[in-house]
Amino acid sequence: VARLLSLLAQGHLGRRRGMESLVPAEDIQRANQAVAIAQAELRGARVTVDRAKLDLARTELRAPTDGYVTRLRLNKGDYAVAGQPNLALIDAHSFWITGYFEETKLRGIKPGAAAQIRLMGFDQVLPGRVASIGRGITDSNQQADAQGLPSVEPSFSWVRLAQRIPVRVEFDHVPHEVVLAAGMTGSIEVTPSAGTPMPQGRLISLLHRWM
Template identity: 40%
Template structure:
């Protein structure tokens, strides 16, 4: 009799623990499908040329405005010098046309009829054309100055240089990504929760995050947003313009997972966030 009573107590305690755990799970959605995210800046050059100086190494931290690398500036310096020379010529042509216009107008005032209306109009048109040429030459100078400045590439934000595979002498192509710069001020945690859990999650809810790389250093966060959609798999166009439809079992209906964005509230000193690493997340509510 005593043994049966002990067994019943153990079973009852087990059921209570299971019920508590289940209630805790229902009230506090949890997922192991979480990842560290951050904004990634694709560092590109605005001009083409060989690399002549490299001021960073792979996986190093940089500050906004730090010089990353330099492209051979000689071609762009020559282009700037040529643009400035053309600008000087355009200015000289403008001064000459203005002088001719001034003399023609002065002669016409002293001796009315000495110049035809067509000649006077031509003098005015010459000044307008020369003025336009000066503006175009000034724009060319500005463009050349920009290109010369673009031979030096700077960090656009504080962050970490990663996946750097550059060497001196390498040809850099304009508007082609060269290296990734991870914005250190943009880290967040993205967790994928089952759609059946979304009802229990609200913006502003507290969250506890544990990274797989730091299992003994959990930290806190706040739900910032909940995704409004995910990509559709069934019905996407496949070969021969026919829809792809994945086979499903009628008696099994799998819950989809929706992304939940979590802002990190407080990060332990010994934890370094790295994009793409795994995380476990539990939503505790406000």
């Protein structure tokens, strides 16, 4: 409709321009204004059509990767609100496990080292590789108070426990019968790198065996 009005206005203006000596200047000016209005309405109609096409395309969601849909809380006929998540997509190829190793045991752990993963709900031992080692953890003494100053604990324990550092381990292969879900619990055993000395002594060996 807007395009038809624009064409009619342009045709009317063309006829008026060929009759400058017979048509008053005010009529020509009104015809120019009508053409400008019709062209503006045409542009607005095109924008509306483009927006409708975009909204229609957004009604179909395509996953960017293979995965599993979880936390789907919508039913047929429900309205989706912009900026409010309604489902979660878990990448099927992004599973890893994080082990929290004591800092005294990090000397035997290197990126690329082989690891054995035992999930709590399965008997299989899954192979894996150390992907990365965390390079920082939170220091409670560095937390600032209301004035922006560090809040240092007044007492210091004589017995200092080893801090635990996160180590990310990725799976090499997962059997089909093993179902992975984010948040599962397991244990990790990392094979020390070649040439790394192991702790010696009966007491240390027993502690490693039971921990």
